Amino acid sequence: MATSTGSSSSPSAVPPSVATFVPLPLPLPRYPAKFTSSLPCDELSALGHGDGDEPLPDDVLNTPRLVRNAVYSHVNPENQSKGASLLSWNKEIAEAIGISKNKLERTQWTDDEYDDLVKFLTGGGRRLPSAVKDDDKQPRLAEPWALCYGGHQFGYYAGQLGDGRAISLFETENRKTGESWELQIKGAGKTPYSRFADGYAVFRSSLREYLCAEAVAALGVASSRSLALLSTETVVIREEGGEPGSIVCRAAPSWVRFGNFEIFFYRKDRKNLRKLAEYVTDEVFKLPKDDPQEVAHFAEKFRKIDIAKPTEGPETVAAEETQQTTTSPSATAATEGAAEGAPVSEPQHKPLYRNRFANMFEQIAMRTAVMVSGWQSVGFCHGVINTDNMSVLGLTIDYGPYAFLDKYDPGYICNHSDSEGRYAFQQQPGICLWNLGKLALTLENLIGAQERVDDLTWMQEQEEDPEKEKHLKDSAQDIVIEIMNKSFRDVFLKDYRQRMNAKLGLGGPELVRNEDLTSILVPALSWMDDHEVDFHQFFRDLADYKVKGTESVDDNMTEVELFVKKLLSTTIWQARGSTAVEEAKTWMTAYHSRLAQSDELKDDQKRRSRMNKVNPAFVLRNWVAQKVIERATASMKKAESGNKEDDPDKDLLEKLLWMCQHPFGEDQVDGNVDAVEGDAACEVKRNDDGLEVYGEFIGPVPDWGEGLQCSCSS
Structure with missing residues (x-):
């Protein structure tokens, strides 16, 4: 019988009724999946995944329940294939995940391939012939699974959540690019994590996710991707009554979230928390192991007795062997304060060792910073930035009540369930930082252990003694806070300035000036808010602004007035058009001056072309x-x-x-x-x-x- 440490049976040993056949034109699945073979499985769903085991029936596997000591549960999608049809197929992502160039288009499939694909993506795949192989004669088998995770929802820890209607089908690798992908269907029926829900998805929500994931990616913001949209004959009951059911097939390199770490942390399951962290460092980020020689050198130079009592490094320690850090009473207080804009204390010198888990957290912080910078620059509102919706890869995932801005309104709330405006547009960077603080809590022991993190006997001793464990957490503070400051705050500001610099037509990253933020961008956004200006149209119309060889705005007021009039509604123009023009001069004076100082920037035609390559004409409003x-x-x-x-x-x-x-x-x-x-x-x-x-x-x-x-x- 299989244990709860992951599915370890060989491909030939898995009963055909448990494994799922993956049909063409889909790419060759990795079997067994690295994720499921590396991490602990739900004990109940592991039954039937060992040699000679009888599989459990779906109504048992999919029954909502509390799942412990597991990162995932094996689960079969509900069969909704009767009468299902493929509504849309994304050949762009099909190519990215490694589908043969001869099968990228729907017109290139045989009737059987179309039917098999639709069945597979709507839960009927187990009835496909398992004898079919691809050219490599490898088994086209997969064992679907659903993730177990917790999370903070609207600021409060909600306990076990998990994939309540999403089921991962298989992993694959693009043989040309080496990129790994995990395919997942959403709306696939109940899982152990569905709680009181039905596991289905309605057509309107599936369509919104299918389109928006592609829209966000095209705008240069990291996102999950969409492969297929399918209709089913399932009638889904929601507040509005019965609605047509649908399934979206989506893809990402990994679906691991902040909440995967949180559930182990709050259950005090340190063993499985470490297993998950090891998997993410090794397989998701592919970070190198800590170098034993580097570890030994650090320990010899800076540690006299115990990591719990680090020695103060001399002020003359070389810069590469010390790190500038900021201190705070606790990592939690520091990150929550930072999210609210609280000042941080003066830096001090202290020898710190960044192990691979600290490097993993740094990667997550930087990727999150770039993601939310992208959201702010393209006017995207996520709507539900709970920790269970936060990807460790910094991908935009779980598209629910999202929106793109229409009129620029920093306080805009796109989710009518968000009565307090926690996830309003202007709150998004701070909320992402707050969420990183919650993730940091789960990793404090691993980060705080510094160079001794792989001394498992020592780690166990520390974690079993509350006082010693507190030393671990204290040791993590400075590292975490530095990452928050440098790898989130600084990366966010740098990336945001570069993105907005390009949107304003002020040149590439090398031309970014700090004063542009205060003298041009912030006043321009304030002006847009005051006069109810469309966020996206502002930048498209600004691209049409012509310098025409003038040196100052005063010499170019006809262009300024034309620009303002195009943006304002008829009512606002008639009521306060002259005021709006005068107020626009407060930032257009600095803007015009920046353009006029450079031969490249004051070339109206070239600047317009560059701006229109980063400012969308079409927005999925x-x-x-x-x-x-x-x-x-x-x-x-x-x-x-x-x-x-x-x-x-x-x-x-x-x-x-x-x-x-x-x-x-x-x-x-x-x-x-x-x-x-x-x-x-x-x-x-x-x-x-x-x-x-x-x-x-x-x-x-x-x-x-x-x-x-x-x-x-x-």
Whole structure:
């Protein structure tokens, strides 16, 4: 019988009714998966995964329950394949995960391949013939699983959460790029972590995630990706009544979250917490092991008796062997204070050893900083930045009640369940820092052990004695706080300034000036807020601002007035247009001066081209998503009823997917006109601006679409 330390059976020993056959055109699965073979499995679901074991029935495996001592549970997706169909297929990510170039397009599949793929992605894959092999004669088998994790939701620890409707199907590796991917289906039915939910997903939420993951990635922000969107005949009951069911197949290098660490921490399960940390350092980040010679050198130079009482290094210690740190009463207090903008104390010299777990935390902090910097620069509101929705890879995941800004409003709340505005747009960087503080708590012992972290006997002694364990946590403080300051704060500010510098047309990273933040960007954002200016249209229209050889704004007021008038609504222009123009001068004076100082920046045509490559013409706003949901739903109903009338929305999803992946307008289209025009689904047309490809989905926000919010329920 299998133990709870992970599935260790050989491929040939797994009963066919337990393993799932992975059909073509999907790439060769890694079997067994590194994740499931490296980490502890739910004991109940491990039954049936050993030699000669009888598998448990699905109604037992999928029963919601408390799961202990496990990172995951083996679980089979509910079979929703009857009447299911493939609504959209993303050939871009299909290529990235390693699908053969001869199978990237739906038109390249046989009827059997189409049917098998749909069955597999809707839970019917176990009925496929297991004798089929790919060219390498390796087994195309997988053992699906769901993650067990906890998390802080709206600021409070919520206990066990887990994948309540998402099931990971298999891991794969792109043989050309070496990139690893994990495919997961969402809306796949109940798992042990569904609690009181049904495990299903409605079409509207699946469509929103399918499109937005691609939109965010195309805007240069790290994200999970979307492979396929499928409809099912499942009727899903929600607040609005019965809704059509759907499944989205999504991909990421890893789905490990902050909450995976938290559940072990709050259960005081140090053994499995370490196992998970080892896996993330080794397999997710592929960090090197701590060098024994480096460890020995550090211990000899700085440790006299015990790590619990570190010696003070001399002030003359070389810079490379000491680290500047800031101190605070505790890591928790420091990070929570930092999130609220509290000052930190003066730095002092203390010898600290950064082991691989500290380096892992630093990687997570830097990636999180770049992710949230991207959110702020493209006007993206996540809506539910709970720790269980935070990827260790700094990926945007779990798209629920998200939104892109319309009018610039720093206090905008896109989730109508967020009554206190915890996850408002302007709060996002601070919340990410707060979440990192919660992750840091789970890693304090491993980080605080410094160079002795692999002395397991010593570690056990420290962790079994409350006073000694406190020394471990105290030793972690300075390292954690330094990472918060340098690897989050500094990285965030640097990345944000570079992104906004490009959006403003002020050149590449080498041209970023600190004063631009205070003299141009902050006043411009304040002006946008005061005059209800559309965030995205602001930058597109600013690209049209012409310097025309003038040296100052006073010499160019006609252009300034034209720029302001284009951005303001008719009502606001009539009521306070002259005031808005005068107030715009407060930041446009500095902006115009910056442009006029450089031959490169004052070239109006080149600057416009550069700006339009980073400022989207098409944005997946909430009103766009809502309109697509309504029309795509009507189109599906026509198809299901056998309506033979011509359906103008038959290819709507493919058009919107293309728009999400190509958001920048004429400059992007110009670079690939032939390929775009050859795609009949997009029906590309050209006008002077090259934006007709987006049709009705760009332009002013309609009255009914202003301020649309979504909830966490879907």
